[in-house]
Amino acid sequence: MTRLADILRAIIGVIAGLGVLSYGCAALVTVADIIGRTIGLPVAGVVEMVQLFVVTGTWLVIPYAFLTGAHVGVDFILMAMPRRIRRVAGGVIGAGTLALIGLMLWYAFQTFSVRTMFGDKSQQLGIPIEYYWYPLLTGLGLSLVAVVLEFFSSQRSAHHV
Amino acid sequence: MSDALVGVLGFLGALFLIGLGVPVAVAMAIAGIIGAIYLGDWGGISFILGSTPYDSVFPYSFSVIPLFVAMGVFAAHAGLSRALFTAINSFVGHRRGGLAVTTIGACAMFGAICGSSLATVATIGRVALPEMKRHGYAPSLSTATVAAGGTLGVLIPPSILLVIYGLLTQSSVGKLFVAALIPGILGAVFYGLAILGRVSLKPDLAPTTPRLSARERIEALKTTWPVVLLFVVVIGGIFTGLFSPTEAAAVGAVGAFALALFSGELNRQVLRSAVFEIAGLSGMIFFILIGASLFNFFLESTGLPQMLIGLIEQAGVTPLVVMLMILVFYIILGCFMDSLSVVLMTVPILAPVALDLGFDLVWFGIIVVTVAEIGLITPPVGMNLFVVQAASQGVPQSTVVRGIFPFILADILRLAVLVAFPALVLWLPGLLF
Amino acid sequence: ETKLKLSHFLPPVHGIHKDFIVPWTEQITECTDGEVTFEISAAGSQLGHVARQQEQVMAGVVDIAHGLHGIPRGRFPRTSIIDLPFLTDDAGAATYALWDLLQGPLAEEYKGLHVLALHAHNGGLLHTADKPVKTMEDLKGLRIRTPSPAISDMLSHLGADPQGLPPGAVYENLQRGVIDGTVFPWDPVNSFGLNEVLGHHLDLGAYTVSFFFVMNERSYSKLSDKAQACVDAASGDNLVGKFGDWWDAWDKPGHDQAVAAGHEITELSDAERAEWRAALAPVIDDYLAKLEADGVENARDIYDQMVAKVAEFEAQQ
Ligand code: NA
Ligand code: NA
Numbered sequence: 001m002t003r004l005a006d007i008l009r010a011i012i013g014v015i016a017g018l019g020v021l022s023y024g025c026a027a028l029v030t031v032a033d034i035i036g037r038t039i040g041l042p043v044a045g046v047v048e049m050v051q052l053f054v055v056t057g058t059w060l061v062i063p064y065a066f067l068t069g070a071h072v073g074v075d076f077i078l079m080a081m082p083r084r085i086r087r088v089a090g091g092v093i094g095a096g097t098l099a100l101i102g103l104m105l106w107y108a109f110q111t112f113s114v115r116t117m118f119g120d121k122s123q124q125l126g127i128p129i130e131y132y133w134y135p136l137l138t139g140l141g142l143s144l145v146a147v148v149l150e151f152f153s154s155q156r157s158a159h160h161v
Numbered sequence: 162m163s164d165a166l167v168g169v170l171g172f173l174g175a176l177f178l179i180g181l182g183v184p185v186a187v188a189m190a191i192a193g194i195i196g197a198i199y200l201g202d203w204g205g206i207s208f209i210l211g212s213t214p215y216d217s218v219f220p221y222s223f224s225v226i227p228l229f230v231a232m233g234v235f236a237a238h239a240g241l242s243r244a245l246f247t248a249i250n251s252f253v254g255h256r257r258g259g260l261a262v263t264t265i266g267a268c269a270m271f272g273a274i275c276g277s278s279l280a281t282v283a284t285i286g287r288v289a290l291p292e293m294k295r296h297g298y299a300p301s302l303s304t305a306t307v308a309a310g311g312t313l314g315v316l317i318p319p320s321i322l323l324v325i326y327g328l329l330t331q332s333s334v335g336k337l338f339v340a341a342l343i344p345g346i347l348g349a350v351f352y353g354l355a356i357l358g359r360v361s362l363k364p365d366l367a368p369t370t371p372r373l374s375a376r377e378r379i380e381a382l383k384t385t386w387p388v389v390l391l392f393v394v395v396i397g398g399i400f401t402g403l404f405s406p407t408e409a410a411a412v413g414a415v416g417a418f419a420l421a422l423f424s425g426e427l428n429r430q431v432l433r434s435a436v437f438e439i440a441g442l443s444g445m446i447f448f449i450l451i452g453a454s455l456f457n458f459f460l461e462s463t464g465l466p467q468m469l470i471g472l473i474e475q476a477g478v479t480p481l482v483v484m485l486m487i488l489v490f491y492i493i494l495g496c497f498m499d500s501l502s503v504v505l506m507t508v509p510i511l512a513p514v515a516l517d518l519g520f521d522l523v524w525f526g527i528i529v530v531t532v533a534e535i536g537l538i539t540p541p542v543g544m545n546l547f548v549v550q551a552a553s554q555g556v557p558q559s560t561v562v563r564g565i566f567p568f569i570l571a572d573i574l575r576l577a578v579l580v581a582f583p584a585l586v587l588w589l590p591g592l593l594f
Numbered sequence: 595e596t597k598l599k600l601s602h603f604l605p606p607v608h609g610i611h612k613d614f615i616v617p618w619t620e621q622i623t624e625c626t627d628g629e630v631t632f633e634i635s636a637a638g639s640q641l642g643h644v645a646r647q648q649e650q651v652m653a654g655v656v657d658i659a660h661g662l663h664g665i666p667r668g669r670f671p672r673t674s675i676i677d678l679p680f681l682t683d684d685a686g687a688a689t690y691a692l693w694d695l696l697q698g699p700l701a702e703e704y705k706g707l708h709v710l711a712l713h714a715h716n717g718g719l720l721h722t723a724d725k726p727v728k729t730m731e732d733l734k735g736l737r738i739r740t741p742s743p744a745i746s747d748m749l750s751h752l753g754a755d756p757q758g759l760p761p762g763a764v765y766e767n768l769q770r771g772v773i774d775g776t777v778f779p780w781d782p783v784n785s786f787g788l789n790e791v792l793g794h795h796l797d798l799g800a801y802t803v804s805f806f807f808v809m810n811e812r813s814y815s816k817l818s819d820k821a822q823a824c825v826d827a828a829s830g831d832n833l834v835g836k837f838g839d840w841w842d843a844w845d846k847p848g849h850d851q852a853v854a855a856g857h858e859i860t861e862l863s864d865a866e867r868a869e870w871r872a873a874l875a876p877v878i879d880d881y882l883a884k885l886e887a888d889g890v891e892n893a894r895d896i897y898d899q900m901v902a903k904v905a906e907f908e909a910q911q
Contacts, residue, residue: 204655205641208655329638330638331638407766461641
């Protein structure tokens with residue numbers, strides 16, 4: 001069980017690394033265009049490439065943000081409660097987060113189906129819309145996994161404290 | 162129950178969830194979903210659920226978010242914060258309270274190459290806190306100084322918060338950046354005065370340190386060239402028209418990465434932690450944007466902003482009174498919420514009100530970001546207070562809070578000055594655009 | 595009582611919101627004695643994305659939507675043929691042609707929708723900052739912001755480098771010299787304040803961009819007979835005739851500003867337009883061939899019908 005959790009964590013970490021790499025590509029292609037256009041060699045469709053890299057990067061790093069609990073949260077009401085209530089509340093919050101991401105994944109898949117059915121493409125380079133959606137759906141799916149992992153590890157640490 | 166009242170309840174419900182420890186993004190999303198269902202609009206909210214994971218990330222101008230984050234993270238790892246601190250300290254460190262003033266200066270200058278407040282606190286804190294401790298500064302002064310100084314990272318351009326405000330209100334990010342310059346510097350000056358005032362009342366808070374020779378000063382100054390270079394390239398590039406503010410983030414990120422590489426401090430392990438820092442921060446900000454879009458869909462269908470405008474027009478009070486009420490509301494909200502969610506939750510409601518009252522939206526943006534940033538240092542929930550406490554190893558929260566009040570006072574004074582003299586905000590953008 | 599949701603992608607200060615949509619809703623509310631009211635979502639709201647209007651109204655998230663046929667590209671391939679270069683430079687003519695063809699070859703693109711109006715803006719111009727463009731040769735190597743795939747093809751064919759940019763980013767990129775110019779009608783030149791950064795305008799009457807104003811069919815059939823009659827009275831033939839004058843009025847401030855600022859405005863003569871059109875014939879051929887390959891088998895036929903309808907309209911004037 002812990003073994004599986006470790007493997008999943010490692011996978012999410014590697015995916016986050018790829019996400020940051022994608023951000024790096026967005027930066028590099030922008031800089032290449034800035035330099036290129038001063039010497040008459042601009043990068044065609046640079047805006048669309050940046051958008052593709054940023055959408056990809058973001059959906060690859062979001063699961064990691066859930067894993068580390070890096071999302072902003074404050075708990076001044078909860079901290080005043082006994083530990084038992086805190087554990088129950090933690091469970092409810094985890095379930096709520098899971099339900100939210102699950103709903104999002106379900107409806108995002110419907111939106112994805114509609115847009116690919118129409119064969120949407122980017123305006124200039126004609127990048128098929130699927131390329132933006134594959135990392136998005138992957139990221140939402142992995143976020144579900146991350147929330148579950150984070151939930152069990154927080155319950156365990158709450159138990160030991 | 163009128164729809165506008167449902168909107169108010171939804172707003173309070175989101176606040177309550179946040180207080181329960183629900184992550185801000187999730188709290189906003191859940192409040193938005195439940196509110197929309199209550200209004201009988203499941204069709205609408207499920208449509209937004211399916212489209213916002215794409216639409217909240219897709220806008221081209223949002224590419225600055227991860228890239229400004231990356232710029233700050235790499236700048237921190239390139240040792241730039243230490244160089245800044247040492248250089249400023251060599252000039253003012255020997256005066257009473259000089260190390261604290263140095264910290265503020267270093268925060269302000271680091272803010273000029275970093276888009277986020279938490280990164281500024283963590284980075285400058287790593288250098289300044291041990292230094293002040295070594296010289297016998299009272300922890301209440303040292304920690305509070307770092308926490309307050311960190312807020313300058315939000316306002317002094319580049320600023321992620323201003324980019325998001327610009328997108329919400331469709332105002333020019335370039336203008337917002339330029340407009341934030343003078344208020345940001347003013348903030349640093351007021352913080353400095355707050356420190357000097359405090360140590361003159363209680364000199365034992367801050368012992369003096371030895372004075373350095375002119376040669377040592379120049380040596381220290383020389384090590385700051387990477388900061389100057391990065392700032393000049395990024396901000397200079399925007400002004401000379403070499404690239405747009407959106408593109409500046411890419412230039413800054415690549416530049417900071419190159420500096421970190423050349424500094425020799427970027428080994429495998431540092432690179433790893435930098436990458437995960439970028440991933441965690443960017444992922445968090447984008448997910449908050451997604452949660453906020455669900456919440457704002459619900460708020461829009463309640464018609465709350467229009468009701469507020471109607472109420473204000475009926476009440477017949479002057480715009481200034483309304484603005485003061487808005488500011489008080491923001492300061493109270495900031496006691497409990499972080500600045501990004503404050504901006505995302507309130508600007509869609511209050512920007513139309515401000516516009517209706519005849520206020521300039523660029524000015525309002527600077528004011529909103531200034532007040533939201535005060536929220537970062539007001540107890541009980543101030544993100545910077547938490548971060549500095551975590552970085553200070555063993556200073557209790559109560560000590561940090563005790564030291565922060567003079568800085569809050571300085572912030573409120575600065576706010577009053579900006580409201581009284583809007584030209585401080587609008588003069589520079591008027592000159593350049 | 596019924597509350598209808600209406601969404602569009604323009605800011606509330608725009609003529610489409612002030613002169614067209616708001617009065618249209620008021621007319622219906624009045625006609626139904628308050629039975630039907632409206633909730634309008636404009637640009638900046640969660641329902642105000644330009645690329646989402648068609649999806650929203652199809653899904654019934656809103657009852658009525660006003661959007662662009664060309665964004666996202668490929669949703670209305672038949673209607674979008676009106677966007678081809680040099681088909682017409684007149685909002686009235688384009689609107690007339692679209693409305694007429696709606697009963698024929700365009701009908702299948704509006705399944706599940708009750709069409710209230712189709713319209714198109716006046717012929718777009720080529721605006722540049724420092725580099726004047728008067729002939730096709732002047733375009734070579736310039737970076738120009740493009741509004742649609744058809745215009746991208748046209749610009750590439752003439753040796754320019756088309757840039758896809760959101761309209762809100764044009765000012766910043768013109769000012770920084772990231773792009774040399776943009777293809778726009780006069781109206782957005784005014785609403786985005788572009789005259790501050792532009793200096794030259796070539797009125798080549800090159801193209802138009804078409805808009806839909808549609809209602810979800812289920813929402814329409816749910817209305818009472820009286821309410822349906824009121825919607826009908828405010829829409830269709832009674833509405834489309836107004837767009838020609840409206841567009842002229844919406845375009846005027848941008849044009850007058852440029853004149854007042856002393857900009858150079860060049861207008862193509864009919865002979866020059868014919869030259870451009872001849873030079874661009876291969877682009878139009880390619881575009882129609884691509885459409886046919888993508889499954890719009892009667893693309894050429896639709897194009898010819900549009901040309902005929904435009905000529906018919908101009909003959910009436
Ligand atoms: Na900053
Ligand atoms: Na606070």
